[in-house]
Amino acid sequence: MPFLTVADVLRLPVIAAGLPRVAAGEGQLGRTVRWVHVTELLDPASFLEGGELVLTTGMPHPSDPTQLRGYVDQLADVGVAGLVVELGRRYQQAPPDLVAACRERDLPLIMLARGVRFIEVTQTVHALILDAQGELLRRAQHVHELFTSLTLRGAEPEEFVQTAADLTGCPVVLENLIHHAVVWAVAGRADGQVLDAWSRRSRTAETPGRAAVSGPEGWLVAPVEERSSRWGRLIMLPLAAGPPFGPEHTMILEQAATALTLARLTGSPEWDRRAHSSVLLDLLHWRYRSRTEARLRAEALGLPTTGHRLLPVVVDHAEAQVEDTTVADHLAKELHTSGVKALVGDLSGRRTGLLMALARASAWQPVVERIARDLRATFGEDAVIAVGPGVTELSQVTRSFREAEEVADAIGPASRSRPFHVASDVGLPELLYSLRDDVRVQKYVEQRLGRLVQHDARHGSDLLTALREYLDAAGNKSIAAKRVGLSRQAFYQRLHTIERLLGADLEAGAERTQLHVAVTALEVLHGVETN
Incomplete structure (x- = not known):
């Protein structure tokens, strides 16, 4: 292992000789040990920085349960990896008040039945830690060079996210400020485990100033910036049965987040549109393994799929821009302003698709007509807006999108007087066109x-x-x-x-x-x- 955990230290011969027994915090033995600190002080917190394995004989420990609990609280608050107490001098067995206090704070408490030489423990563990730190530095250099090479060749965000997932074996998700999952790599877990109710779960995890564990699920979160302001964040999810995140996970996520920040400065920033386009194309050609996968991916981008009418629309247009705004960007902005939930993305160079989620009881025609008139006024009268039949199941969207595409293919210059078109508008001239x-x-x-x-x-x-x-x-x-x-x-x-x-x-x-x-x-x- 590149980093020592409390469990690793307990397996070392120098500690194993003391017949260690875990009396509390059994579920936290995967904590990383950053250093070993021997102390008999009652207030050691001022000398600690977090991550230390504290060794003590317990000689100065107070007898008063309240004071003993305060001692444990100090250690827990500073974030020590664990507390090791040698029996035989102060205690003959694990004191119940100490065990209770450690259990209350979920702090690993290890009792040594036999005496060990603390100096040998510190020398052995410190040597291993320094080796691990050297390995981390070498690993960090390799990871830095890897992400630098991706940045220099203009890699897309999918590559950065996939690389972070491959390096750690953990799922990684890139999301924007409104908690839409823009890019994800699920690693060893299924999409359903990662993306289910994504927006709701994501809002429970705060964004730290730099990579750190956050939220009730123990996500590792790192901010992604854009021109000195927050754009979104990169999130690593823990493996269900794996160890907690260590320094290497943090280092890799930070490197990936930094590379993504640089990519937003130097490359194409339209990641949201790319994500929407990917899902729309996958729906159009139904590349999903199941209906559940399709639903999770659409919902992760903010499209509600149940209890709504799903309305596919295809827009044919020249590859036009107005003040550097594309048709897809313009559509997305207008729909967001009007409160319409939709996926908007390019299906090809001259064709944009959108999938709107409308209330089942509402009329869709006014919404489409408003969109169509705005598009034609902004990008020219040659724009063709074709509408497929509304559906209630995501699995039906493919057929409806295909029908909208067929309508768009049939509308020639002579048939473009209407703001939008449906299948019933296709007559003989349109069919022949x-x-x-x-x-x-x-x-x-x-x-x-x-x-x-x-x-x-x-x-x-x-x-x-x-x-x-x-x-x-x-x-x-x-x-x-x-x-x-x-x-x-x-x-x-x-x-x-x-x-x-x-x-x-x-x-x-x-x-x-x-x-x-x-x-x-x-x-x-x-x-x-x-x-």
């Missing part, structure tokens, strides 16, 4: 209309417009002729020419349907606005 890159659609258009388009190009005619108006008028020649500003006779002649060129019978309903699809597809492919 979503298939615009399909070679089969392109071949269909060429086979049906190629000769007509070529004729217009050669002769400067406008037969395609005449055909379009005729089809839009559902075969009513009078209405179509009026729309193109021709006499009925002149319009009829154009229709005959169209029939000859295309080898089609425009009086047949099936022919008109096929041509109408082809004309609509052609307009979609060429970006011609349909009405």
Whole structure:
């Protein structure tokens, strides 16, 4: 072991020879022994700094139980590792008042049935401690170089957190100021053990000025700064059946927290958005091992998943920024201001996703319309906002997100007059727009209309417009002729020419349907606005 604990010292031959027996504080034998101090003083606290194993014969101990309790309180308050009392001079057996006082403060009390040479104990233990301190220095240098190399190559926060977890074997969580778990590495424990009710549990642990144990669960907590102010904190969770945190755990967490602070100064600070994007993408493609894992990860980022309507929204946009604010950042800020709980992150360079948690009894349309109008006013009218059906189970979000993506894919420039779109807004033009890159659609258009388009190009005619108006008028020649500003006779002649060129019978309903699809597809492919 790199550090001596009270249990380690009790196994040393120099102590074992005294037949040590633990009379109190049995659960605290994993405390690190920083030094050994021999004292017969009644007020030794002024000479101690914490972490010492105190050796005494008990000769000056008071007989009064209150004074004896005060003596133990001094030791416990200063944080000694334990108290070792040699029997035979003052005590023949463990005094009940001393045992009771140590048990009350959960302070390890060890009674030595045989006498030992305290000088030999101090020499042996101090030699081992100095060796351990030297090993800690060498280890600290190695850890420092490791985190420095990660910082210099611009590592992402996930790498820093995972490295800290790998070095210690303990779960590590990076959270922001509002207690959302942004990055985590669970090490040997399951996500459920680490992230369950994360925000509530996290609020019970105070943030110390530097790495220290905090909270009822005994978390090791270190602050993460950003430009001289607190950004969040790095938290290491103890192993369920493992020893308490030692100096090496503290050193590693401090190094990791410092590296994360530097990373926020030198790299991309959008860690919250990255975390949201990761969870949204995992939901979109359902990469979770279970519904519980999905729920815990979403809730750890502040999204309530039970008792709410979950509404997926997809925003298609150019990779635009307004005053260095991205669409995702703008959305997150607006939703936070309006009190809407949501995950917001980029799904790709031109697509942002958000998953809102709304009250089941509330209407979602006003919320989405407000978001859509604000986005289009800020980032331009070309932004497409597509909404999937609301669901009540997180496992249903994948299907709903896919539907929202399909809607977003179908909304072309000619269909963007509405502030937002749902599946029922996808008609024939939108369907064909979503298939615009399909070679089969392109071949269909060429086979049906190629000769007509070529004729217009050669002769400067406008037969395609005449055909379009005729089809839009559902075969009513009078209405179509009026729309193109021709006499009925002149319009009829154009229709005959169209029939000859295309080898089609425009009086047949099936022919008109096929041509109408082809004309609509052609307009979609060429970006011609349909009405």
